[in-house]
Amino acid sequence: MSATVANRARGAAPLLDVSDLTCSFVTRSGDVRAVDGVSFSIAEGQSLGVVGESGCGKSVTALSLVRLFPPTSTVRLSGRVEFDGLDLMHASEAELRSVRGRQISIVFQDPLTSLNPVIPVGEQIAESVRLHLGFSRKAARERAIDLLSRVGIPDPQQRVDDLPVRFSGGMRQRVMIAIAIACEPKLLIADEATTALDVTIQAQILALLDQLRRDFGMALMVISHDLGVVSAICDSVQVMYAGVIVERGPVRRILEEPEHPYTRGLLRLVPRLDTMRHHRLRPIPGQPPRFLSEQTGCRFLPRCEHATDRCHETPPLIDVGHRHSSLCWLTDDKMRSEADSLAPGAGR
Amino acid sequence: MSVVIETRTQATSTRGRRVRDIAHAIGSRSWLIWVAFLAFIVICAVFGAKIAPHDPLEQSLLDRLKPPFSTTDNGFHFLGTDALGRDLFSQVIKGARLTVFIATVSMLIGSVIGISLGMAAGFYGGIVDRLIMRLAEAQTAMPMFLVAILLIILLGPNVINLVLILPTLVWPTFARIVRAETLRLRETPFIEAAVAVGCTGRSIMWHHLRPNLLSRIVVLGVISTGQVILAEAGLSFLGAGVQPPDTTWGLLIADGRQYLATSWWLTITPGIVLGLTVLSLNMLGRRYANLAEARR
Numbered sequence: 001m002s003a004t005v006a007n008r009a010r011g012a013a014p015l016l017d018v019s020d021l022t023c024s025f026v027t028r029s030g031d032v033r034a035v036d037g038v039s040f041s042i043a044e045g046q047s048l049g050v051v052g053e054s055g056c057g058k059s060v061t062a063l064s065l066v067r068l069f070p071p072t073s074t075v076r077l078s079g080r081v082e083f084d085g086l087d088l089m090h091a092s093e094a095e096l097r098s099v100r101g102r103q104i105s106i107v108f109q110d111p112l113t114s115l116n117p118v119i120p121v122g123e124q125i126a127e128s129v130r131l132h133l134g135f136s137r138k139a140a141r142e143r144a145i146d147l148l149s150r151v152g153i154p155d156p157q158q159r160v161d162d163l164p165v166r167f168s169g170g171m172r173q174r175v176m177i178a179i180a181i182a183c184e185p186k187l188l189i190a191d192e193a194t195t196a197l198d199v200t201i202q203a204q205i206l207a208l209l210d211q212l213r214r215d216f217g218m219a220l221m222v223i224s225h226d227l228g229v230v231s232a233i234c235d236s237v238q239v240m241y242a243g244v245i246v247e248r249g250p251v252r253r254i255l256e257e258p259e260h261p262y263t264r265g266l267l268r269l270v271p272r273l274d275t276m277r278h279h280r281l282r283p284i285p286g287q288p289p290r291f292l293s294e295q296t297g298c299r300f301l302p303r304c305e306h307a308t309d310r311c312h313e314t315p316p317l318i319d320v321g322h323r324h325s326s327l328c329w330l331t332d333d334k335m336r337s338e339a340d341s342l343a344p345g346a347g348r
Numbered sequence: 349m350s351v352v353i354e355t356r357t358q359a360t361s362t363r364g365r366r367v368r369d370i371a372h373a374i375g376s377r378s379w380l381i382w383v384a385f386l387a388f389i390v391i392c393a394v395f396g397a398k399i400a401p402h403d404p405l406e407q408s409l410l411d412r413l414k415p416p417f418s419t420t421d422n423g424f425h426f427l428g429t430d431a432l433g434r435d436l437f438s439q440v441i442k443g444a445r446l447t448v449f450i451a452t453v454s455m456l457i458g459s460v461i462g463i464s465l466g467m468a469a470g471f472y473g474g475i476v477d478r479l480i481m482r483l484a485e486a487q488t489a490m491p492m493f494l495v496a497i498l499l500i501i502l503l504g505p506n507v508i509n510l511v512l513i514l515p516t517l518v519w520p521t522f523a524r525i526v527r528a529e530t531l532r533l534r535e536t537p538f539i540e541a542a543v544a545v546g547c548t549g550r551s552i553m554w555h556h557l558r559p560n561l562l563s564r565i566v567v568l569g570v571i572s573t574g575q576v577i578l579a580e581a582g583l584s585f586l587g588a589g590v591q592p593p594d595t596t597w598g599l600l601i602a603d604g605r606q607y608l609a610t611s612w613w614l615t616i617t618p619g620i621v622l623g624l625t626v627l628s629l630n631m632l633g634r635r636y637a638n639l640a641e642a643r644r
Contacts, residue, residue, distance in 0.1 A: 066544070068543060071471075072535075097546045097547075098546060106544045108541060108544075113537040113538060114538050114540075114541045115538055115541070116538040116539075116559070118559040118560055127555065128546070131545070131546060131551070132546060179545060
């Protein structure tokens with residue numbers, strides 16, 4: 001809800017507007033809820049980071065947008081997903097196909113297995129433009145060469161007919177990006193796109209994504225467990241934990257003034273150059289919950305060092321200003337005491 | 349003492365290795381023999397009676413049942429002559445044409461059916477999968493060879509009916525293997541990526557799955573061609589196949605059967621040709637499978 005408010009404040013209709021998205025996987029032992037009432041929006045050209053530990057619902061949130069699930073799974077979705085005036089939640093499979101790869105593209109984590117090993121890379125890039133833009137075989141090939149050079153692959157004329165085995169991991173991720181941007185989508189989702197790459201290549205790929213975002217004016221949704229990745233190219237960040245968004249705000253605010261104990265815990269895990277050399281990283285104790293039960297209260301409660309009795313009640317999403325909000329009673333306390341100090345006598 | 353023993357062991361092992369190297373060199377080239385043999389069969393099939401040393405239908409009752417390597421007034425008979433004095437070698441060459449034609453066409457029809465059904469079963473799953481695979485299993489449970497004989501007898505023994513019935517023997521194998529591969533591939537990230545690009549199910553099957561299945565299909569095709577040749581020979585041998593004056597190797601074997609006690613070559617030589625052809629197909633199929641596996 002607050003996201004909608006934030007956008008209205010900015011005066012631009014959001015490109016993607018998600019509200020109360022819930023996604024559960026139907027299994028034999030009951031439904032497993034992976035995403036539980038997530039609302040957010042992305043404006044045109046905006047770059048949103050989604051961070052959190054493994055299994056907190058980041059990827060599932062992204063896959064729910066265009067309903068990309070393994071054919072063997074049964075998924076229950078609810079909520080509202082509006083993309084560029086189109087209701088994706090109620091779109092038919094055919095409508096979704098025309099959105100996938102055309103309007104919304106996804107770059108997956110593992111570049112080594114995401115390319116078809118027996119098809120030349122050029123053809124894999126060309127496929128998308130032939131499919132969505134109706135290019136001829138020849139025009140599509142030209143476009144593939146153009147895209148390869150665009151994503152920084154030297155000698156694209158020669159490389160276009162090579163099989164994926166002849167490319168390194170970083171190069172293959174560049175090819176994946178070329179496929180993703182082939183139709184100049186409005187939204188590019190990078191799902192852990194740099195996780196499988198080493199740090200140097202990671203930086204190159206991030207720079208490339210940022211460059212392409214500027215060139216094409218597309219929105220970017222960067223999913224990562226690494227706050228460093230997100231801070232490098234995102235305007236705003238949302239932190240997810242156990243299927244809900246626990247904190248969101250502009251990148252700078254989240255990095256410098258995190259409100260939620262979980263975000264603070266994540267930030268303590270980023271090694272810094274300016275702290276003491278023998279300072280040890282402190283992991284967050286415990287594990288995120290495997291299966292979300294119908295429990296009330298704060299989901300982070302079992303692992304939180306600031307937990308109080310009140311945390312057994314579900315905390316509200318508190319707006320702390322600067323488009324920054326946090327789902328925690330501590331934030332609530334802080335806001336109340338600030339309000340008290342600003343208006344003495346008006347408080348409790 | 350120990351030194352001596354050690355040297356000897358070493359010597360044996362070097363010699364052993366040399367023997368192994370030679371065996372390996374022959375072994376790794378042996379496929380050329382199979383290729384050469386198949387090439388010969390294919391040439392026979394293409395040119396048929398034109399390259400035969402004698403007219404395969406020309407009878408000469410004076411020269412009947414001559415053993416291999418005998419010379420008569422008509423000339424040299426490499427594989428001898430049959431009960432009507434016809435040159436057996438020429439008949440084997442003539443028989444190659446129909447044998448190879450029936451086997452190839454049946455295999456192609458069977459593979460197209462099997463591949464399409466297997467891919468659909470693996471890709472769509474659910475009810476489609478259950479229907480197709482139950483059909484394949486039901487058919488495998490039946491003694492198909494007997495059913496084929498029955499059908500041939502009902503429909504009439506001719507080449508067209510053979511080519512229509514033989515594919516039923518091979519499609520279940522294609523369907524099962526293609527389905528298993530499709531199931532495996534369907535979960536791979538690159539297929540997921542293809543879905544994410546917006547491909548339809550049909551284009552995923554044709555453009556993304558098919559090239560990945562190709563090596564297995566080729567192996568299976570080569571090996572099942574051998575099976576079809578055997579099945580056709582079996583049917584022809586039992587009289588439920590090709591009818592004279594057309595001839596196949598199976599029919600030649602059947603014709604020679606009554607002279608087995610006196611003129612063994614009438615049965616044995618077409619049998620050897622048939623056996624070697626099936627063996628070559630199997631050897632080459634296996635070699636290709638190994639190569640494809642190594643490349644993976």
